[in-house]
Amino acid sequence: MGLQCIPNQPIDFCTHVNQSCVCGPTGLYRGSVSENDVTEFQFNITPSANNTANDLSTACGVNWNCGAGWSINTVSEVASYSGAGAGIFDTTLFAVLNTGVYHRITFDINPTTTSGASLIPTLGGNNIKQIGFNSLIPGIWQTVTIYVYLNTKSDDKVGFNPGACPAFDIRNITVQEMTTAIPIIEDLDGNALYTFTPNAATFTGITNVYPTPNIYQINDSVASNPIEVYYRGDLCMVKILDWSLLSIAYGCVQIKIKEAVTPFNTWTSNDLNYKQSHECSLLLSWTSDENVFGFNYVNLSFTQYFRLSAKLRNPRYIYEDEETYVNSSGVGNIIHAYSYKVFEFTSTLLPEYLHDALRLGIIHTDFQVDGIRMLKDEGDYSPAWDNIWNQAYVQFDLIQADVGRLNSMRRCKSVGVGGDGVGSTVIL
Secondary structure: OOEEEOOOOOOOOOOOOOOOOOOOOOOOOOEEEEOOOOEEEEEEEOOOOOOOOOOOOOOOOOOEEEOOOEEEEOOOOEEEEOOOOOOOEEEEOOOOOOOOEEEEEEEEEEEOOOOOOEEEEEEOOEEOOOEEOOOOOOOOOEEEEEEEEEOOOOOOEEEEEEOOOOOEEEEEEEEEEEOOEEEEEEOOOOOEEEEOOOOOOOOOEEOOOOOOOOOOOEEOOOOOOOEEEEEEOOEEEEEEOOHHHHOOOOEEEEEEEEEOOOOOOEEEOOOEEEEOOOOOEEEEEEEOOOOOOOOOOOOOOOOEEEEEEEEEEEEEEEEEEEEEEEOOOOOEEEEEEEEEEEEEEEEOOEOHHHHHHHHHHOOOOEEEEOOEEEEEOOOOOOOEEEOOOOEEEOEEEEEEOOOOOOOEEEEEEEEEOOEEEEEEEEEO
8 A cells, every 4th residue: 555645734635646637727726835835744654565574473494584592482473582693583575575665664572681782673685774772671562663765685585683682572573565755746737847856765764662663754855855755654744845946937736746656646736826926815824732633743843834815804802801990089990901803814715625624724723824823713614605616715713822911911909098009010
């Protein structure tokens, strides 16, 4: 398997897989992208299972080659290394190892000794990366995940070479072929304007292990790429860092993501109108301090961006928590008040997939309009649908955030000779 689209994003790939279409008629909605804009989106990854290793239910010499110091408990399906000898432990995979793609090796390990000990996994006859045991916890099963970009191979095996003085048990060994995502920007005639260049390192790295497996993050791009592609666990993230760095002509474009492994899908985005600038547009962005709505925000530093024709208008000012005080002389004062500013947000006609994204965007912990943090006011998100185009505009209220302390006032009541008075003003 390969990539799987994640819905509710401003860049829509979920309805365009394997389409060779170009930008549609003028009446269809086109997204807006300006110079210096940033675009980010995520895909889920489903690894293939065609390279899965043999289990440990058979004795040494049947499916697994056991070098010096290795043994297999076929009942518990656990392989053990005693810390004596330097023999390799390996097996031929169920299917041929493909080169030029990423592979993910996972296994559980329970070390007996940790200080100074190490282990070197192998794939296709290549030593991948030495794993030090100092960060492991003796007596506890911990998961290790390794990502490997396989350039060359001498066999179709996965294996383990003992490093320095280890003693450990391993189990649940798997090898899975991972897709690689190749972003391409195409013009309205289907011509490639920009094609991503993968890094294609011999090996990329390993994850941390217990208690947080799958946290290693791959940046599969060379330094000159204005596009970055990240892989983390079962997630792929693409970042266009700055559209002006793509050095492409203005016009109607699409983003295509081509997979490098079976099923070799091509994911096609919605139409995007790339211009130097879009008049009367607002740049919306949202992110979160936790992973929500099916997106990984924290571990991948992910922010969604959405430029659209819209207006913030008709500001009004709300007062809350007003408190007045009348002293013994009958003089009244406001001793506490809070005021905030509310804008009316009105969009142009938008298709349903953008409303799907925006209705979640505005309830993120960090939602911004042109770089100003906003909070959604109370009320539902209720688009007004146009029956001809099956699109809708939406109107809702946004509160300008992070200004409460500046717009809150409290005066201190004081008691003086001759009656109560009002003392100094304190801005909270």
